[in-house]
Amino acid sequence: MAICNPNNAFGKYCPTTCGVAEYLSKYHSDADTDLESMLRDLEIISNWTQGAEQTAEFMKDSVTLAQKSSTSDMYYKKSSNMLDDVTRFQLTIFQQEQDIIKLQHLISSNEEKMANLKRLAMVLQEKCDKPCKDEVEIQTITGKDCQDIANKGAIISGLYFVKPALATEQFLVYCEIDSFGRGFTVIQRRRDGSVDFGKDWIQYKEGFGYLSPDDTTEFWLGNEKIHLLTADTSSIPNVLRIELIDWAGNKKNIYRCKC
The missing domain is CATH 1.20.5 (Single alpha-helices involved in coiled-coils or other helix-helix interfaces)
Structure with a gap:
């Protein structure tokens, strides 16, 4: 260069x-x-x-070579197997979609039920926010027993407070007053087996079960209260009425007088 x-x-x-x-x-x-x-x-x-x-x-x-040889059958079978797998997958997907639809319906149904429960809860909450009011109607007339109450003019069967002569305080009883002006103090009521009467002595002494104004519940008034109702011999004689009803609805009454 x-x-x-x-x-x-x-x-x-x-x-x-x-x-x-x-x-x-x-x-x-x-x-x-x-x-x-x-x-x-x-x-x-x-x-x-x-x-x-x-x-x-x-x-x-x-x-x-594959086209000319018998191995093409193997490839065909493999392809067929793949198609079968794809078909099964499609069926599985379809079934899952159906299950999803069912679950969506179930969710919608549950949401509707939850909405109803929420509305019910709101109604109950409104009631609970109000001052408590005793809805059990207790008659105002009182007496020594139910006959004494009937003698004072009571004509409606229901719950009454009684205070026998030997009692220190009044207690609640159910009085059955008939059209003849007779007042019976109900000491026991058996109806549907809702109350277990297989109790011990203390429970029979104090009483058990539930009193109701419409006489639809079972109870035993209590030995102590029954004693107080029958211990006063200075008044009119006591009459025990036993009323039995069989499965066919036939009724029988038995009266026993303590004179």
Whole structure:
């Protein structure tokens, strides 16, 4: 390569090829390195292309051989099995969709029930917010017993407070008052078996069960209260009435007088 002799009158690079030569001389080695790298890359790409072409040819040959050989039945069976699997998956998905629909209906139903319960809870809350009011109606007339109450003008059967002569405080009883003006103090009521009468002596002494104004509940008044009702012999005689009703609804009454 010729040596460049620049002319100072024209600056660093004279209007000749001296500047170009210096530029090429400076970057020539780097350019050669880059070119060699590019050539290697092209060779690799060429090898890959050739390998891909060989693979494609192999695949074509394999397909041709498969078409000519009995192994195509195996591929057909595999394809059929795959189709069967796809069909089963589709059926499974369909069943799951049906289950989802059922669950959605169930959720909707539960939401409706929850809404009803919320409305009921609001109604109950309104009632609970009101002052407590005793809804059990207790008659105002009192006496020593139910006959004494009937003698004072009571004509309605229901709950009354009585205070026998020997009692220290009044207690609640159910009075059955008939159209003849007779008042019976009910000491026991058996109806539907809702109350267990297999009690001990203390419970029979104090009484058990539930009194109701419409006479629909079972109870035993209590031995102590029964004693107080019958202990006063200075008044009129006591009459015990036993009323029995069989399964057919037939009623029988038995009266016993303590004279």
